[in-house]
Amino acid sequence: xxxxxxxxxxxxxxxRSLRLSCAASGFTFSSYGMHWVRQAPxxxxxxxxxxxxxxxxxxxDTVKGRFTVSRxxxxxxxxxxxxxxxxxxxxxxxxxxxGGGPYYYQISGLDYWGQGTLVxxxx
Amino acid sequence: DIQMTQSPSSLSASVGDxxxxxxxxxxxxxxxxxxxxxxxGKAPKVLIYDASNLETGVPSRFSGSGxxxxxxxxxxxxxxxxxxxxxxxxxxSLLLTFGGGTKVEIK
Numbered sequence: 001x002x003x004x005x006x007x008x009x010x011x012x013x014x015x016r017s018l019r020l021s022c023a024a025s026g027f028t029f030s031s032y033g034m035h036w037v038r039q040a041p042x043x044x045x046x047x048x049x050x051x052x053x054x055x056x057x058x059x060x061d062t063v064k065g066r067f068t069v070s071r072x073x074x075x076x077x078x079x080x081x082x083x084x085x086x087x088x089x090x091x092x093x094x095x096x097x098x099g100g101g102p103y104y105y106q107i108s109g110l111d112y113w114g115q116g117t118l119v120x121x122x123x
Numbered sequence: 124d125i126q127m128t129q130s131p132s133s134l135s136a137s138v139g140d141x142x143x144x145x146x147x148x149x150x151x152x153x154x155x156x157x158x159x160x161x162x163x164g165k166a167p168k169v170l171i172y173d174a175s176n177l178e179t180g181v182p183s184r185f186s187g188s189g190x191x192x193x194x195x196x197x198x199x200x201x202x203x204x205x206x207x208x209x210x211x212x213x214x215x216s217l218l219l220t221f222g223g224g225t226k227v228e229i230k
Binding site: 035044045046047050058060061094099106107108109110111113114115116 | 161165169214219222223224
């Protein structure tokens with residue numbers, strides 16, 4: 001079955017960097033687009049970034065220029081490099097699989113989610 | 124960006140009640156809409172995809188309808204295990220957006 005396991009969260013000072021990882025299993029990782037979604041404490045869901053199977057990527061305006069999504073298909077792992085972190089980036093970060101079949105070109109709904117990893121930006 | 128306006132933000136209903144949540148898009152999104160359920164401390168789970176299709180394994184008391192800009196999510200008979208926050212999400216645009224969520228509680 002599909003499993004997504006995030007790691008790399010923690011406490012970081014404002015202005016510093018952090019890299020999140022998402023280990024995928026149970027499906028052909030290289031054939032699917034992947035997303036990052038975050039949720040600030042007590043708040044709703046906010047989409048962060050998408051990387052397609054062909055590595056084209058898209059970002060929310062709130063993180064564009066600071067965050068970079070990437071993937072290593074040989075390791076079945078998704079990454080989110082977060083630079084210039086701000087207090088407002090404090091959230092649980094989820095990775096999620098794009099819906100649709102393999103090599104689905106379009107961005108779609110999110111059909112499987114990981115359990116999330118908490119990032120706290122604080123001095 | 125496409126804005127998703129979800130209402131109500133919270134509701135309280137009795138077991139067995141019919142519950143309805145609405146979601147309005149700021150522009151036509153065809154049927155590119157999902158509904159998710161999120162229980163406290165857990166990741167969201169997709170219930171409805173493409174506005175009206177029930178995800179495999181999801182109880183039939185959940186349903187979705189609508190297209191264009193106006194969408195509805197319904198629980199036909201509320202059960203205690205349905206206590207959660209529900210979100211709509213559009214994927215017509217390359218920039219995905221979620222509704223603000225509806226917290227469902229038992230009266």
